Amino acid sequence: MRQMRAFSDARDWGRFHDLKSLTLALAGEVGEVAELVQWLPAERAMTADPPLRERLGDELADVLLYLLRLADVAGVDLSDAVLGKLARNGERFPVASFRGVAPERQ
Template sequence: MTTIDELQAAVRAFTDEREWGQFHTPKNLIMALTGELGELAEIFQWLTPEQADQLDPQQRKQTSDELADVFIYLLRLADVLDIDLAHAVRSKLASNGSKYPVDQARGNATKYTELRTSSGTD
């Protein structure tokens, strides 16, 4: 299994070989990430929910490529900002676990600020 650190190192090496680090400011990486998210959204923009669940081979390939682009920019941004993504994800999951207790959040999409009032508990 490939680790996040290994992927970040591969992206860093790819960037360093091309001397692109000078362009990889946090602002530029966020803008590039946003652009790639837009390209991912474009694949699904006019699909029905059923079509989105049943992508054809070309759409799956496009989706795979765009997800990779998004992840590459995300990895690079975290690397440039010296943020440990694995730690950040584990920390955020713990925080979200507190905001969304299983007994209150299971099976609904209620925002955490409304969970206690909508469940009838205090």
């Protein structure tokens, strides 16, 4: 988080990094990940060859960096948010009821 903030600050990009702009940038990067695998058979996407894996790594890194910056600007502690979400999901989807079952949208 500190490195991403320093990277942005050094370039004076903070004025461009509002919630809306960062959210749209994040969505765009997720779209780039999807674009890499959208027409691949599922088994090929799961066993990506080294060039595809490298491109996926770059795009996933972009997703993570934008997510970190968005959380920083929004004042969200991602560690706390993730742990809280995992706890709530554990209550919503108990193992005994959902093991091997894809939950329907609730």
